[in-house]
Amino acid sequence: MKPNIFDLATKELSQDAFLTWLLSYADPANAAYDSKLNQCAQQLVNELISTHVNNFDGIITTVRAGRQWNNVDVWVEVNNTYFIIIEDKTTTGQHSNQLTRYKEIATDWCLQNNYTSPVCVYIKTGNESLHSLRHVKEAGFSIYNRKHLVKLLNSHPEITNDIFTDFKQRLLRLEAENNQFLTKVLGDWGGVDWQGFFQYIEREMSIVAWNYVNNPAGGFWCAVLNWDYWNDLYPVYVQLEEGKLCFKISTDPEEPVEMPPNVSRGQIRNELHAMLMQKAKDNDVKNIRKPDRFGSGNYMTVAIVDKHNWLGSKDSIINPAEVINTLTLYRSFLKKAIQ
Incomplete structure (x- = not known):
């Protein structure tokens, strides 16, 4: 494979530099250096502005671009x-209310300099769940x-x-x-394949969210298919933990869940497990079994379906x-079982 500088320079700062470099070519004066790059850069500026401005005429007379202004990754001034x-991301997501802060700072600058409202754009070249991206939009950033x-x-x-x-x-x-999960045998799946698969199912059946869970055991990619309540108190849900399909319950006070007095997490877990197993038997819902071991934390698995029974065998596509x-x-079984 031909050596590629961006296979070596994989950090977000390298992507920031590329975007700033390309956007700088949108200035008409830089067409003298490379008219083809100028045309592409002007198209990019047009597309970014059009995410916020419906009546932009597409005429670009001046462009200035730079990096790291008030912690903003990339900034561009167009036509004064x-x-x-631009908040530029590769694999990470937003954090610490940063997008709201950046928009407020940019709005103040625009007011002081007689510019229109800022055009706030979140550029993401990695994968991110629709649930996470909704928060980006709520902060006033286009994607x-x-x-x-x-x-x-x-x-x-x-x-x-x-x-x-x-x-x-x-x-x-x-x-x-990102799309190789469709043609790769299941036994060879890695993190990228799970991301591609979770993106597929969130488009097809509208799930709650997916993300990476980092834990002492090494971590895993997971997807939450639903979030419903049992006895109007406990969140219960189906979670995919890579190859394992889990029926889970939350007793986390931060949800918030108030545990009844004199009732242990183990009692609640066992009651839900017994109920689900009986409902599965009554309704001929197959392949649901007891976990190899029960936990007793805030989030507990009460039943599982093995990988080969819902996704496929390791040597299949x-x-x-x-x-x-x-x-x-x-998912429908769980919803009906807790009604």
Whole structure:
């Protein structure tokens, strides 16, 4: 494989630099250096502004771009009228209310400098759940993801600049890897495959969220399919822990859950387990079994379905439609069982 600088420079700062470099080419004066990059960069500026401004005429007269302004990753001034702030992410997500703070700072700057309201954009080249991205939108940021970037860069095949093509090729490879779960045997799945799979199911059946759980055992990718209440008190849900499908209950005070007096977590767990097993038997819902061991923490698994019974055997390739039907069945079973 041809050496690619972005396979070595994988940090967000490297991506910040690429975006700032490309956006700088949108200034008409820089067309003299590379008219093709100028056209691509102007298209990118247009697309970013259009996420917030419906009547932008697309005419670009001046562009200034830079990095690290008040902790904002990338900033762009366009036509002395529009101020774009970009929160740029690879694999991490937003944190510490940062997007709200950045928008407030940018809004104050725009008022002081007679600019329109800031154009706030969240650029994400890694994967992130729709649940997480909803919080981004609520903070006033539009989302420009890897698919948007791939489409933009692919629309300019005439560009031969090495920096540009290296970045594009890396994005294309990331996008291809994200979809390999459809053709890879289940025993070879890794983190990227679970991310691609969880993105697929959240589009097909609308789940609560998916994310990575870091724990002393090494961590795992998980997806929560529903969030319902048993006895109007305890959250119960189906959670995919990579290959294991778990029926779980929360007794976490932060949910919040108030434990009844003189009742232990173990008693609650055992009661739900017994009820689910009986309901599964009564309704001929197959392959639900007792966990190998019961826990007694805030979040407890009360029953499981083994990987080969809902996803497939390790030497098989996923049947997406069949898996969605199976997941829908188990989720519906839980909802009806706790009514």
